[in-house]
Amino acid sequence: xxxxxxxxxxxxxxxxxxxxxxxxxxxxxxxxxxxxxxxxxxxxxxxxxxxxxxxxxxxxxxxxxxxxxxxxxxxxxxxxxxxxxxxxxxxxxxxxxxxxxxxxxxxxxxxxxxxxxxxxxxxxxxxxxxxxxxxxxxxxxxxxxxxxxxxxxxxxxxxxxxx
Numbered sequence: 197x198x199x200x201x202x203x204x205x206x207x208x209x210x211x212x213x214x215x216x217x218x219x220x221x222x223x224x225x226x227x228x229x230x231x232x233x234x235x236x237x238x239x240x241x242x243x244x245x246x247x248x249x250x251x252x253x254x255x256x257x258x259x260x261x262x263x264x265x266x267x268x269x270x271x272x273x274x275x276x277x278x279x280x281x282x283x284x285x286x287x288x289x290x291x292x293x294x295x296x297x298x299x300x301x302x303x304x305x306x307x308x309x310x311x312x313x314x315x316x317x318x319x320x321x322x323x324x325x326x327x328x329x330x331x332x333x334x335x336x337x338x339x340x341x342x343x344x345x346x347x348x349x350x351x352x353x354x355x356x357x358x359x
Contacts, residue, residue, distance in 0.1 A: 197335045203358035206292035213323035213335045216282050217275060225279040228320050229343045276327040281320035288317060299359045305333065305352030315340050
């Protein structure tokens with residue numbers, strides 16, 4: 197269930213998608229492919245909700261001492277039932293692709309696929325469906341950032357080799 201990121205990189209790394217469910221950088225599948233205008237509306241709603249939560253918390257702290265809550269029940273339910281992607285650019289920054297990187301070869305359970313470095317930079321890695329790691333054709337599926345392969349993602353990625 198691990199993925200190697202090797203090749204024309206400064207630091208080859210190993211990715212473990214099974215722990216990403218606890219990572220704050222994950223994005224829900226629906227959010228990953230919504231348009232910018234929809235996200236702006238959602239951001240405004242989120243700001244409004246955060247403001248209301250802040251007001252409630254300030255009021256509650258006046259009445260009660262603070263309690264260390266790591267994950268709310270609602271957030272726990274979202275994690276256990278959600279479908280999530282991880283933007284790969286977080287890991288590419290750590291691996292430090294060399295300037296002369298010309299392409300990417302994806303080794304999958306069904307053979308090799310070639311993509312561009314830009315496609316990889318903007319890719320989203322689907323790692324959890326309904327809160328569970330992808331077992332069949334896993335450990336991840338690659339979706340391009342523009343959503344052009346939403347109907348036919350690259351499945352069963354085992355190794356990413358930068359050329």
